[in-house]
Amino acid sequence: MKMGERLRELRLRRKISQEEVARHIGITRSAYSHYEINNRQPVYETLIKLAAYFDVSLDYIIGGTLPVAKVELSVTTDTREILSLFQHMSQEQRTKTISLITDYMLTERRVNGSG
Numbered sequence: 755m756k757m758g759e760r761l762r763e764l765r766l767r768r769k770i771s772q773e774e775v776a777r778h779i780g781i782t783r784s785a786y787s788h789y790e791i792n793n794r795q796p797v798y799e800t801l802i803k804l805a806a807y808f809d810v811s812l813d814y815i816i817g818g819t820l821p822v823a824k825v826e827l828s829v830t831t832d833t834r835e836i837l838s839l840f841q842h843m844s845q846e847q848r849t850k851t852i853s854l855i856t857d858y859m860l861t862e863r864r865v866n867g868s869g
Contacts, residue, residue, distance in 0.1 A: 758789055
């Protein structure tokens with residue numbers, strides 16, 4: 755399977771638009787469209803972003819046969835919701851969110867005497 759076909763398959767499996775993928779990885783929809791129809795090849799940095807976005811290995815994106823299995827966490831509905839929100843944040847928003855959560859947890863430990 756060619757890389758463009760693989761990207762299209764991954765995108766359709768998530769039921770998302772080319773625009774959404776492009777926005778998330780910081781390129782135009784037109785550029786992403788060219789990847790899916792095998793008119794252009796993404797640069798290395800873009801490949802890394804695509805692999806992270808689709809949660810697969812670089813090897814899988816460029817034509818490998820099986821996605822690399824990642825360690826499954828105990829995933830509850832709350833965890834899925836948080837991960838979905840986090841995945842669509844900018845790096846700045848992620849950093850701020852992690853800081854807020856860390857501050858909250860430290861405060862809770864002090865208040866409850868477990869830290």
